[in-house]
Amino acid sequence: MVLQVHHRIVTHRIRIKDIALQAGVSTGTVDRVLHNRGEVSQATRDKILSLIQESDYTPNLAAKSLANRNPYRIAVLIPEGDVTNPYWKMPLRGIRRAAREIRDYNTGIEIYRFDMDSRSSFQTRLTEVLKSNPAGVVLAPVFQDQAAEFLKQLNDKGIPCVLIDSRLRKSNYLSAFGQDALKSGFLAARLMCFGIRPGSSILLLKLARPDGIIHHLSRRAKGFSGYIGKCTPSKDISIRTLTIDLTAPGEPAASLDKAMAEQPDIAGIFVTSSRASVVAEYMESRNKSEIILIGYDLTEANRKYLKNGTIDFLISQKPDDQGYNSIMTLCRYLVFKLLPVRIQYSPIDIITKENIDFYQT
Amino acid sequence: MVLQVHHRIVTHRIRIKDIALQAGVSTGTVDRVLHNRGEVSQATRDKILSLIQESDYTPNLAAKSLANRNPYRIAVLIPEGDVTNPYWKMPLRGIRRAAREIRDYNTGIEIYRFDMDSRSSFQTRLTEVLKSNPAGVVLAPVFQDQAAEFLKQLNDKGIPCVLIDSRLRKSNYLSAFGQDALKSGFLAARLMCFGIRPGSSILLLKLARPDGIIHHLSRRAKGFSGYIGKCTPSKDISIRTLTIDLTAPGEPAASLDKAMAEQPDIAGIFVTSSRASVVAEYMESRNKSEIILIGYDLTEANRKYLKNGTIDFLISQKPDDQGYNSIMTLCRYLVFKLLPVRIQYSPIDIITKENIDFYQT
Numbered sequence: 001m002v003l004q005v006h007h008r009i010v011t012h013r014i015r016i017k018d019i020a021l022q023a024g025v026s027t028g029t030v031d032r033v034l035h036n037r038g039e040v041s042q043a044t045r046d047k048i049l050s051l052i053q054e055s056d057y058t059p060n061l062a063a064k065s066l067a068n069r070n071p072y073r074i075a076v077l078i079p080e081g082d083v084t085n086p087y088w089k090m091p092l093r094g095i096r097r098a099a100r101e102i103r104d105y106n107t108g109i110e111i112y113r114f115d116m117d118s119r120s121s122f123q124t125r126l127t128e129v130l131k132s133n134p135a136g137v138v139l140a141p142v143f144q145d146q147a148a149e150f151l152k153q154l155n156d157k158g159i160p161c162v163l164i165d166s167r168l169r170k171s172n173y174l175s176a177f178g179q180d181a182l183k184s185g186f187l188a189a190r191l192m193c194f195g196i197r198p199g200s201s202i203l204l205l206k207l208a209r210p211d212g213i214i215h216h217l218s219r220r221a222k223g224f225s226g227y228i229g230k231c232t233p234s235k236d237i238s239i240r241t242l243t244i245d246l247t248a249p250g251e252p253a254a255s256l257d258k259a260m261a262e263q264p265d266i267a268g269i270f271v272t273s274s275r276a277s278v279v280a281e282y283m284e285s286r287n288k289s290e291i292i293l294i295g296y297d298l299t300e301a302n303r304k305y306l307k308n309g310t311i312d313f314l315i316s317q318k319p320d321d322q323g324y325n326s327i328m329t330l331c332r333y334l335v336f337k338l339l340p341v342r343i344q345y346s347p348i349d350i351i352t353k354e355n356i357d358f359y360q361t
Numbered sequence: 362m363v364l365q366v367h368h369r370i371v372t373h374r375i376r377i378k379d380i381a382l383q384a385g386v387s388t389g390t391v392d393r394v395l396h397n398r399g400e401v402s403q404a405t406r407d408k409i410l411s412l413i414q415e416s417d418y419t420p421n422l423a424a425k426s427l428a429n430r431n432p433y434r435i436a437v438l439i440p441e442g443d444v445t446n447p448y449w450k451m452p453l454r455g456i457r458r459a460a461r462e463i464r465d466y467n468t469g470i471e472i473y474r475f476d477m478d479s480r481s482s483f484q485t486r487l488t489e490v491l492k493s494n495p496a497g498v499v500l501a502p503v504f505q506d507q508a509a510e511f512l513k514q515l516n517d518k519g520i521p522c523v524l525i526d527s528r529l530r531k532s533n534y535l536s537a538f539g540q541d542a543l544k545s546g547f548l549a550a551r552l553m554c555f556g557i558r559p560g561s562s563i564l565l566l567k568l569a570r571p572d573g574i575i576h577h578l579s580r581r582a583k584g585f586s587g588y589i590g591k592c593t594p595s596k597d598i599s600i601r602t603l604t605i606d607l608t609a610p611g612e613p614a615a616s617l618d619k620a621m622a623e624q625p626d627i628a629g630i631f632v633t634s635s636r637a638s639v640v641a642e643y644m645e646s647r648n649k650s651e652i653i654l655i656g657y658d659l660t661e662a663n664r665k666y667l668k669n670g671t672i673d674f675l676i677s678q679k680p681d682d683q684g685y686n687s688i689m690t691l692c693r694y695l696v697f698k699l700l701p702v703r704i705q706y707s708p709i710d711i712i713t714k715e716n717i718d719f720y721q722t
Contacts, residue, residue, distance in 0.1 A: 187715035194556040336383040348716040354548035355709040
């Protein structure tokens with residue numbers, strides 16, 4: 001009887017949704033297999049393909065014909081996700097996920113990547129994007145002055161822009177995605193002070209770009225210092241801010257060695273960026289793993305040091321979802337002229353060695 | 362030009378997905394409005410209905426005709442979600458969400474609720490469910506011996522069963538949803554020990570049902586004690602376990618007053634169940650809010666005491682998703698005969714005053 005019902009569904013009309021339910025995967029995964037895009041395991045792919053062969057599934061022809069006319073083109077401007085910027089691999093995954101979904105809506109994506117340490121590479125990409133005259137832009141506004149000028153030019157051309165990972169004060173944009181940086185700094189300080197001995201010192205580490213500090217990293221630092229100043233007078237905790245240029249030779253070891261020598265009571269380190277792993281590596285080399293270390297983002301290197309206990313807490317903001325939602329927001333605006341909420345906050349998730357295996361990114 | 366494209370999409374073929382994208386809501390929300398089910402705000406409902414009227418959307422007739430033949434009936438057996446068991450409102454939300462989605466698959470849900478403090482009400486519902494001869498069962502196995510016997514009878518009849526919130530050792534079930542209770546207790550102890558002064562005492566509180574202790578609560582306690590025993594010898598932390606029957610008059614105050622008098626150095630309390638709020642209420646009445654309090658689940662009462670700082674950490678397991686996934690797993694099995702993973706672990710999320718507003722439940 002069960003097989004009859006199965007058969008009945010199949011002969012009526014098979015949808016991507018049916019294949020997905022049957023395979024126990026998302027519709028997005030089925031779509032990836034149908035369009036031969038990567039990131040699906042061979043086992044899952046085989047299962048889905050055999051389910052499709054057994055069914056009478058045919059792609060949506062209406063959507064196909066639609067896709068051949070005047071497509072919307074979204075330009076995405078984000079940093080390269082390499083060894084020095086491992087964070088950016090994560091939103092890119094979500095952007096790719098969105099790209100697959102919005103093709104039904106006659107919308108395509110072009111990705112422009114720049115070197116996060118190079119103001120000129122950023123400018124080069126901005127100029128290219130302006131020339132290409134896209135329908136909309138998703139932008140990581142790393143160099144704020146140039147990004148603000150770029151936004152003005154987009155405004156003049158009537159091109160909507162969604163910001164990702166950081167806001168631009170006083171600029172005109174459609175929507176901005178990111179964490180409430182001040183509150184995430186506040187949470188980091190709360191965790192730090194919860195664990196630290198009274199009378200200790202904390203190091204607030206800015207692993208800065210040579211060419212200016214990114215706005216949301218400053219906000220994290222401000223939230224962190226603000227909590228320490230207001231909420232822990234009884235604990236007598238002092239805080240010292242240190243800026244290290246990771247591109248300089250011998251860093252961060254040289255600056256950290258100096259700071260530790262000057263202030264041997266440092267019991268906690270807070271790293272405002274996603275590069276806590278380089279501090280963890282240093283701490284292990286100096287046998288200082290007992291220092292509390294708190295940082296941001298589930299990069300591969302950070303995961304490793306969280307799991308072995310050198311990093312105590314990582315704060316995560318689901319960057320994959322940020323990438324996905326930035327594209328979907330722009331698509332909704334382009335296709336249906338729907339205005340989104342201006343600021344869209346991401347989660348401030350606390351990840352530890354004990355819960356990382358159960359965390360749903 | 363934009364409006365032309367909009368129009369083109371509309372005249373081709375309008376799907377629930379299009380309406381959802383246009384309205385900026387999930388397809389589930391559109392479905393709720395289409396089928397006149399609750400839990401959608403009036404503003405959203407109006408927006409969706411006007412979008413539908415402007416479009417040429419017509420419901421899927423194939424799915425409709427299918428729905429009239431031999432429906433699958435899933436029986437759900439869970440506790441009442443009242444004042445003493447506020448937790449159970451949460452998985453029920455996910456079960457309702459699933460119920461709306463699976464109607465396309467010719468599957469309906471009947472919910473049987475029992476009194477968590479009454480073994481006989483549990484037995485009454487079990488008997489009713491067996492009599493009704495459902496296609497499948499979702500069960501919260503609160504009274505473990507009765508639940509084990511019930512599972513045997515379901516097995517004899519060939520009725521598959523999915524467990525929710527707790528496992529049943531040595532029983533035969535299709536799949537079980539819940540947190541890794543041992544590891545969540547471990548995490549709670551890690552947080553507690555991170556914050557507590559060396560030489561203090563911790564109270565491990567079991568707010569027990571009069572009729573036996575629920576399996577996963579014991580596992581949380583075991584994980585908690587295990588961490589304290591192994592990982593913190595240097596901190597010299599002692600732990601005392603106390604069981605309080607909340608249905609007894611004057612509790613929990615009577616037992617807590619006694620424990621505090623006997624052991625004035627108690628600096629932390631861990632509550633294994635979702636009822637940390639009753640301990641928070643007690644602590645406020647005795648001006649003991651400086652004691653570290655860690656508990657489980659984002660019930661309304663717990664949220665209140667987390668926000669005002671009396672509860673320090675709540676551990677959450679996304680019970681809404683547990684409810685949803687238990688139904689979807691059973692539906693996949695019934696409709697497509699797909700065997701699920703036997704144990705499906707939920708997240709072990711850490712919620713504080715600082716990140717609760719950004720938490721996606």
